[in-house]
Amino acid sequence: MSTHQPSPPANSLVLYKVHPARIVNLGEKIEIELAGGQSKRVRAKDIELLHPGPLRSLTELAPQQGEPEAAWELLEGAETTLQELAELAFNAFTPATAWAAWQLVADGLSFSGTPAAIRARTREEVERIRAERGAKANAESDWQAFLVRMADSCPAPEDGARLGEVERLALGQSERSRILEALGHEQTPINAHRALIQVGYWTDRHNPYPRRCAVPTAEPGQPVPGLIEEDRLDLTALPAYAIDDVGNQDPDDALSLDGDCLWVHVADVAALVATEGEIEREARARGSNLYLPEGVINMLPAGVTEALGLGLQPLSPALSFALRCDDQGELLSVAVHRTWIRAQRLTYDEVDGRLTEEPFAALRALTDRFRARRTAAGATSLDLPEVSVRVEDGRVTIRPLPRLASRELVADAMLMAGEGAARFCLEHAIPIPFATQAPPEAGEQPRDLAAMYARRRAFKPSRLVGAPDPHAGLGLALYTRATSPLRRYSDLLVHQQIRAWLAGLPTLTAEQVTERIGEAETAAALVRRTERLSNLHWKLVYLKDHPDWQGQATIVGKEDRKGVALVPLLALETRLRLREEPALNQGLRVAVRDVDIPAQTVSFRVLG
Structure with a gap:
């Protein structure tokens, strides 16, 4: 009742x-x-x-x-x-x-x-509930013990599975971590990164940025077809020079001089990578090669580079641009041929020591005229510090890249080929992506480091568009990227379009080109971000390894009562808190004060 x-x-x-x-x-x-x-x-x-x-x-x-x-x-x-x-x-x-x-x-x-x-x-119900409560109590006890180990930075081997939750936050794959919340830490990727280092799940050398930016970190593995038989112009008797950095593994351009004709030979990647197929789709999804200090993740399967890299085989198939220009550096004619070449591989340092010899002296004279024409048209020449960051066997090395005349020669020849390819495609109504850049505010050619720094910040990013438009930074009224098809999807797309036209086959429409380049550039932007963050990560690891590092810094700007400085030996930008108002281009001796790898920050103190 x-x-x-x-x-x-x-x-x-x-x-x-x-x-x-x-x-x-x-x-x-x-x-x-x-x-x-x-x-x-x-x-x-x-x-x-x-x-x-x-x-x-x-x-x-x-x-x-x-x-x-x-x-x-x-x-x-x-x-x-x-x-x-x-x-x-x-x-x-x-x-x-x-x-x-x-x-x-x-x-x-x-x-x-x-x-x-x-x-x-019933008895069965009671036993089940008792077992559930026992398991819950054990789990809570285990959880509290885990939190104690985390707070003490002494995780047990079995804690790895739990720490995967923190790792997902550190990689930007989730927004919350019960573990960080329980420990009273703000739930951010930086704090998750810091916690993983503190407990030894990651070392401070672990580079999370490829995974955090969600770029592919495995090599593409599609099978590579063989070359088809087709007519090619035989240029094997004409010396061709593939000039690159020491250790370069994907040589995709070479130079020849035949009288007054500059030949720019480019690896004929489109001969193996058709406009439709698994290799093309994978390359489009990647956008470009990923260059990390730890190594290179290629856009294309290794078999493509092995077969087509200039100078990797006794004979190399190429898409060759024949360029002639006048005494003022203006292009007079452009022709494009499928060719066979015999490329000799050289380094920039080797060529820099031979610039008074032929054909390098004549090549330099030709590209110097082209450079002078671009400079007169407003091209900006920036001599900002650059370095090569490499990680080998866990050891970080940072090597400044000197301003070599041989490097400028090759860069100008590639720009001339890009202008020639753009003109060729425009004349023959071949839809391609044109590279453009809006001009900054008018100003004189920068002469010092601070002016160069300010000039670079004033430029808007270059863009790939379906209609021709000037590229202010290069001083060219017409330009496309066409000399790195092993490394960049946009260059490969230009090659595919030119090859289709040469063979009398239908090209992709302008709409198709725009759609493909939009997809590839989205991926390439993630690659560039990954490279930038990864290079900074390893620079900070280097400074952590060398706490007594000292070097020169140059004031290039002023910001919020601080001096903006460049450290040339590291190609690193930093902010310095100074006692007195700094002068632009003022040189200072600095030493490392603190390095925070998860936050990607470093502070320096001024010596003297």
């Missing part, structure tokens, strides 16, 4: 939410007293009767001694009342035993229900 009454009498024990309460007064609303003496006016439906009383004070609800286990065994699987349960478990039905009996129901192990309808669970 239920003890529930619609209107409980005064001084009765009732249940309000999950708390015991005593009825004080009855009226339109019922006044109840809660633990601590607090009074509250509630509706009748907000309370449930546990015992009619009299209950003079809630302090009478003391813990009770009894045999609740025996009561459950007698009632197992049956329906009961709160009064019966109290009498079986505690040998009486008083306010105190009623509350104690209700606590057995509220606990939920042996009994369930409401004050008006209680059920004793």
